[in-house]
Amino acid sequence: GYQSLFSLTTGYCNTAQGYASLYYLTTGSYNSAQGLQSLYSLTTGYRNSAQGVSSLYSLTTGNYNSAQGYAAGRYLANGSTAHTTGDYGTYIGANTKAKEDGTTNETVIGYNAIGNGSNTVTIGSSAVTANYFSGTLNVPTVNATEKLDVTGNIKASGTITGTDHIAGSANYFYFGAEGTDGSWRIGRSGNNLVFERRESGSWVIKQTITP
Numbered sequence: 001g002y003q004s005l006f007s008l009t010t011g012y013c014n015t016a017q018g019y020a021s022l023y024y025l026t027t028g029s030y031n032s033a034q035g036l037q038s039l040y041s042l043t044t045g046y047r048n049s050a051q052g053v054s055s056l057y058s059l060t061t062g063n064y065n066s067a068q069g070y071a072a073g074r075y076l077a078n079g080s081t082a083h084t085t086g087d088y089g090t091y092i093g094a095n096t097k098a099k100e101d102g103t104t105n106e107t108v109i110g111y112n113a114i115g116n117g118s119n120t121v122t123i124g125s126s127a128v129t130a131n132y133f134s135g136t137l138n139v140p141t142v143n144a145t146e147k148l149d150v151t152g153n154i155k156a157s158g159t160i161t162g163t164d165h166i167a168g169s170a171n172y173f174y175f176g177a178e179g180t181d182g183s184w185r186i187g188r189s190g191n192n193l194v195f196e197r198r199e200s201g202s203w204v205i206k207q208t209i210t211p
Contacts (some may be wrong), residue, residue, distance in 0.1 A: 001016065002020070005023075007026050011026075013029050018034055018037070018053075020040055021033035021036070022040070026043055027043075028048075031045060031049070032049045034035055043060050045061055045063055047064045049067070050073070053059075055070070057071065060084045061085055066210070067096070073091035075095075075113075076101065077114045086102060089108075096180070104195075107193075110124040114127040115205075127154065133186045162182045173186050181201065182198065184198075191211050
């Protein structure tokens, strides 16, 4: 494209297609830009990839960044301040934005989505009303055996341990560690619902609700 790789003095294995793509690159290698003014401002950097008009337009220095979509990764969260530095970032979708300059390993996916900083993954913008996942959800690295299915709101300011614990005919849901005094559990005993508190190493029934 016209004026692509216009300023290059030293470097190798760079690829630029589109008007003024990689325009300001002077030194750097293994960069790839496809689209008008993609990676336009990059002066030094390695292994960056941008596909889409003005994708990573404002990045001046950075390595291993990837952007796909119109103006992907061009701006910071406010939508007007240039995103100039960062490494290992991934911006997929038109107008995806970095939280701030200098982030590392920030992943942002979806139209107009705004990142949350280094070592985070953001899926969807504030306009998204629901996310759907197939299979099991592993949080963070354990091998889940059940699917996560939530209807309504869940908010926790501390630790909630939920356990489907089979003991005879009782199923318990725990609030707190199972073996710690002061913890509570709600269980089913036969047809009854029981509320128990752990005291001095034993579970004590505090209330029983019958059908």
